[in-house]
Amino acid sequence: MQYLLLIYDQESQWGKLSEAEQGKMYQEYGDFTQSITKSGHYIGGNQLHPVAKATTVRVRDGKKVITDGPFAETKEQLGGYYMVEAKDLDDAVAIASRIPSARFGSIEVRPIVAREGPRP
């Protein structure tokens, strides 16, 4: 099964880290990505720019409404994601718990809807 692991944490905390700490974090993410690539779990993943750079689009009555910012203000923000192939939820949760941000933020594990083929 495929799962999207959504990484939520407080953007404001990132700015408070020293350069060295930020570097260590990137290093940890790099190691983690490499490790799940090697184990065959990795499908994709990216870091996102902060919500300050988000734009939200809605179409209402055929009219495009564009607003600055995320669709909702939340305490923790979506900061990145991984798409992984995992045997089952336990497997996906085990991977999610190894994401460096899991230690201070939250990882939401969302199963991807399978469109074709027999159910795994």
Added chain:
Amino acid sequence: MTIEQIYREESGRILATLIRLLGDFDLAEEAVQEAFSAAVEHWPREGMPANPRAWLVSAGRNKAVDLLRRRALFEAKRDELARLSALAEEVRETPEESMFNDDRLRLIFTCCHPALAREAQVPLTLRTLCGLSTEEIARAFLVPLPTMAQRFVRAKQKIRDAGIPYRVPADEELTERLETVLLVVYLVFNEGYNATSGDVLVRRELCGEAIRLGRLLHKLMPEAAEAEALLALMLLHDSRRDARANASGEIVLLEEQDRSKWHWEQIHEGLELTERALGRGARGPYALQAAIAALHAQARRPEETDWHQIVALYELLMREQPSPVVELNRAVAVAMGSGEAEGLRLLDALEERGDLKGYYLLPAARGDLLRRMGSWKAAEEAFGDALLLVVNDAERRFLERRVAEMKGKIGG
């Protein structure tokens, strides 16, 4: 054995095995129903098969294949059908106890998976492992039937779509996951043990079901000392079921209970299990509570209760699971062991902290200590305070009786 008895005894096992074979909760449930319908039709004519369980699993599997065909999903499910046919052989060859047991253990861990809501874990376990109907469970938990049915639908959808696995967790996760399973079983037990409203009879059955689950867990995971302790705790509490209330349903306190009404066989079993669990190093909340219950059970008369040891156990429990309710229990035990004044001092400290604000047992415990000291007026006031907070009918009647008793003492 009648088919009905077999249904009661075996449907959980058969369901567990079919869920593994079919990999689909709903399909497996339907297949179990169909298999029993087939049994009702065939067995009276052809006699009961030598191994009814294996017959039912095999019939269920065949019915599942039919069901899939009937749904005209044959093309899409061809691979699956081939797989199922192959499994027919396996079922015929290994209809062993161990296979069914393993399947049930897997199912318990699935039903109690932490990714499911607690309000779904408990009923799901009762339905799939104990074979209770949705209607019975709804009645037991005082929830409207459609609400309960909806919980099942959602839980099963989550199991399927989120990929909640159907297996016993790996060793490194086992302790943590077993905790959830034990908690679910204990919740089932408490739901029945504390039943005073609604359909009391149905709710009381929950104690029996919880003990059945406890036995199953203990049998399947004999090495888990906390599971053994939980079974012991439930047996010891449940052994007092006929002495806890009088004929008119009023609460009878432990010290006033007719100990000849306790179920002594159950107590002996509970004591043995407690001792073994403690001997194997169980020191969790269930083991400590079982040890406390064991001390109560071992006292032939209330005044022979070893309160000092009970206080010590509550202190360990405080460390394991800090809670103001445990502290309240400890204060009462201190009062019984070292005198009411000492107990009242602890109750004052608890009250000052305000953690138990609104909890009727705090003034009720105070009232009881004052009553023992012969301070009738103060006791009456405390019971009156408790009456303002109590919600449960049986407990209300108990407190009203105490207030009346105190009034009588003051008057006399």
